[in-house]
Amino acid sequence: MDIAKGLTSSLKRPQINIKKEHIFLVIILAAASFLLLFNLGNQYLWQDEAQTALISKTVLTRGLPFGYDGKNFFSQIRGAEYGRNYIWRWQGWFPFYLLAAFFKLFGINTFTARLPFALFGIATILLMYYFSKSLFQNKRAAMTATALLALSTPFLILAKQCRYYSPAIFFSLLGLYSYLNVLQQKRYSSLIFVGALTLLFHSNYTSFGILLFSILVHYSLFYIRQLKILWLCLSAIAINLPWIVWFSGMKYDVTHRGSIFHLNIGPFKDSIWYYITRIEKHMFPAYLVLIALAVAIFNFKRIKNSFLENIQVWKNLALLIIFCIANILMLALVTDYAFFRYIGVLIPAVCTIVAGILVSLMKINFTAGIALVVLLVFSHSFADYIYEISHDYDGPIEGIVKYLNQYGTKDDTVAITYGDLPLKFYTDMRVVGGLTGEDCSLAAWAKWVILRKHSICPMDMATRECLIKTVPWDAFEMVTLDYPDTPFENREDPDQHYYRTVRNEDRVVIYRRIK
Numbered sequence: 245m246d247i248a249k250g251l252t253s254s255l256k257r258p259q260i261n262i263k264k265e266h267i268f269l270v271i272i273l274a275a276a277s278f279l280l281l282f283n284l285g286n287q288y289l290w291q292d293e294a295q296t297a298l299i300s301k302t303v304l305t306r307g308l309p310f311g312y313d314g315k316n317f318f319s320q321i322r323g324a325e326y327g328r329n330y331i332w333r334w335q336g337w338f339p340f341y342l343l344a345a346f347f348k349l350f351g352i353n354t355f356t357a358r359l360p361f362a363l364f365g366i367a368t369i370l371l372m373y374y375f376s377k378s379l380f381q382n383k384r385a386a387m388t389a390t391a392l393l394a395l396s397t398p399f400l401i402l403a404k405q406c407r408y409y410s411p412a413i414f415f416s417l418l419g420l421y422s423y424l425n426v427l428q429q430k431r432y433s434s435l436i437f438v439g440a441l442t443l444l445f446h447s448n449y450t451s452f453g454i455l456l457f458s459i460l461v462h463y464s465l466f467y468i469r470q471l472k473i474l475w476l477c478l479s480a481i482a483i484n485l486p487w488i489v490w491f492s493g494m495k496y497d498v499t500h501r502g503s504i505f506h507l508n509i510g511p512f513k514d515s516i517w518y519y520i521t522r523i524e525k526h527m528f529p530a531y532l533v534l535i536a537l538a539v540a541i542f543n544f545k546r547i548k549n550s551f552l553e554n555i556q557v558w559k560n561l562a563l564l565i566i567f568c569i570a571n572i573l574m575l576a577l578v579t580d581y582a583f584f585r586y587i588g589v590l591i592p593a594v595c596t597i598v599a600g601i602l603v604s605l606m607k608i609n610f611t612a613g614i615a616l617v618v619l620l621v622f623s624h625s626f627a628d629y630i631y632e633i634s635h636d637y638d639g640p641i642e643g644i645v646k647y648l649n650q651y652g653t654k655d656d657t658v659a660i661t662y663g664d665l666p667l668k669f670y671t672d673m674r675v676v677g678g679l680t681g682e683d684c685s686l687a688a689w690a691k692w693v694i695l696r697k698h699s700i701c702p703m704d705m706a707t708r709e710c711l712i713k714t715v716p717w718d719a720f721e722m723v724t725l726d727y728p729d730t731p732f733e734n735r736e737d738p739d740q741h742y743y744r745t746v747r748n749e750d751r752v753v754i755y756r757r758i759k
Contacts, residue, residue, distance in 0.1 A: 268387055269373060276369045276394045280362040280404050283633045285355030288641045290733035293406035294665035295320060296339060297357045299332055301669075303344035309337055316668045322681025322703065333491055336446035339408045357406040364410035365403025368417060368592065369394045375421040376596050378428075379560040382603065388617065389599035393592055395621045397629045398526045398738045402588045405736045409588050412451045415444035416589040419455050420567065424560065426476065427467060434476055441480035449491055451589050454574050456480065458567040466559050515576035522584050523568075526624055526738055527594040532616065536601045561600065564593045584737045628743035638745045639734055640752045643727025644694060645670040647754060652692065659687035659711055660694040662704040666733065677711065679703045684710040693720060693755040698731035720755040727752045 289297060298318045302310040311318045311326040319325050325334035332340070342360050350356045372393045377386035393399055403410040418440040425433035445452035456477055463473045481488070524530055568590055575586050598620070606613030641663055648658065654672035658664075664678030676686045684707060687693060693715050699705045728749035734742050 265383065268390075269370065272373075272390055272394050273366060273370060276366050279394070279400055279629075279633065280365050281359075284358050284362060284404060285353065287354075287637045288639060288645065288733050289354060289357060289406055289666050289669060290639075290641065290735060291320070291663060291665050292736075293357065294669045296343065296406050296408070297352075297669050298665060300340045300343035300347060301352065303340050304347055309340040316664075316675055317680040317682060318665060318668070319681065320665070320679040322679065335408055336449055338443060338446040339411055342411070343406070358404050361406060361410045362404040364414045365400070368403065368410065368414045371414065371417055371421065372592050372595070375417055375424075375592070376599060378421065378424050379564075379596060380557055380600060380603075381554065384606070385599050385603040388603050388606075389592075389596045392595040392599055392617065392620065395626060396527075396591060396595060397624045397626050398584070398588075399591045399595075400629060401738060401741055402585060402591075402736050407585075407736070408447050409585060409736070411447040412444065413589050413592065415440050415447055416451055416455050417592045419444055419459070420563065420593070423459050423462075423473070423563070426473060427470070434472070437476055438480050438483070441477075442483055445480075445484045445487065449488070450575070450578065450586075452484075454570050454589075455567070457574070458563070458570045461566050461570070462563045465562070511580070511582070512576050515579065515582040516572055518582040519572045519576065519587050522587065522739075523572075523590065523594060526584070527591060528598055529620070529623070532598065532601060532620070535616070536605065557600075561597065564597055567593055568597075584739070625738065625741075625743065632743040635744065637734070637742070638727055639732075639742075640696070640727050640729050641666045641670075641733040643725040643752050644754065647723070647725055648673065648692060651756075656692060657686065657690040658692040658694065659684065659690040659715070661696045661708045661711065662698075662700050662731075663694075663696060663733070677707045679707070685714055687711050687714050688716065690715070691757045693757075695753070695755070696731075697729040697750055697753075700731060715755075717755075719757055719759045721758050723754045723756055725752040725754060729753070 295318055298313070298316075299309045299311065302308070302313055305313070309332040310330045311323075311332050312330040317323070321334075326332050339361075343357065346356050346360045350359070369390060373386050373390040376389035377383060380386060380389075399413075403413070419437065422433050422437035422440050426437050441452060441456065444455060459473070460477060463470070463477075467473060571587055571590055576582065579586065602613050602616055605616065644663070645667065648656075648667065648671050652658075652671070652673060657674045657676065658667055658671075660667065660675065660677045662678060664675045664680065667673065667675045673692075676682050676690070677684060679701070681703070687710075693711060695708060695711065696704075699708065728746040729752045730742065730746050730749055732740070
């Protein structure tokens, strides 16, 4: 009788575990959907987001992504992003076609502009669970990693930007996951692996190169005899070779030296330091390492008996470590400027590593481990993020757009020092200035002139100087709007992101032609 009860009990346990797993996923995806979709269209698109939206609109009208729609130019580097025919090749085309499809289905507006990218963010959180479970072979570690990602403020900010960030993060994670599945000889894993690499290439070709390099290094260290991995990587390169050749021929004739694959030795050390400090501040705080070391020293036997004693887990973790190091070094080497968004693809990888540490600590003291999870979440402005999505936000672009649409017409010309792309998205006016490199003498006939308070770079400073010299100022009157003239509507960088309307800033000024 006891044996029968024992067999019945053992048969029921997996069903209970599966049920708990599904309940967890439903809860975490519901929370992620709220965090990424609620109030999604409240804040107006800022400069970079508007560029993606504008180029996506040309896909609807012309079938290909262009940097010019016949009325306005969409460059931010004086036309370096396209050639004579204006076909866009600064970034991969997948985000443009993705957004064009959503514009076609749901209309052109702010909410729709961010929707597909937010959905990719939600999909990344779901994928994170299965990836981390495969990597750790431990459900608690998978749940912890998934929760950390879903509640990561930097990830949430990036994931709902109308930009390539969330597709690049998703396909990078899918590439890592499918690579592990290929090693385990799972069905369809080879096809998914090549597909993930290809879609990553067309989302962000730099991320494609770094992921491919990371996988090949890991393969060379641990699985050199499995030639299938090498052939799959070569297949991904062969499929995208025509595009690789086409992109590599683009000249970065304004802010970069030579071709797209130039080496940037100058600020290399500064960029490395920037990326390391941003990871420490927003993903992997130093105090967590110190706590983990202290606990490991005093509780070595209990740590040793955790899931981390599995040699396969350490091989899998090595993949993430290689991936993180490769991103830091290669991004520092090939880019002139270091931005947090460039290392956005590392957020899931770092969350996975952190989860491994936390779950090991939970084995010793569960309450202390959970307390650390809460500390990690709320130390990264999570409470501010909740305030942001639950309140109205007013930025300079919103004020300018509302005023121009109320008092202007589609035949008007607007001259502006910075922030031209959102105006081109939200109005039907001819907009000159910004960072396009256009002849600013056109501003002499403009009906509206906007000199933003803050200068972003030498290009918009040059535009400012040109407008000051060109515009007949005695023909204009000054109008002050009750909106803060912050440098950006809002940025994706967590160090520069506004979680609420800025109050202690000068108001936006527009000059209106009166004669």
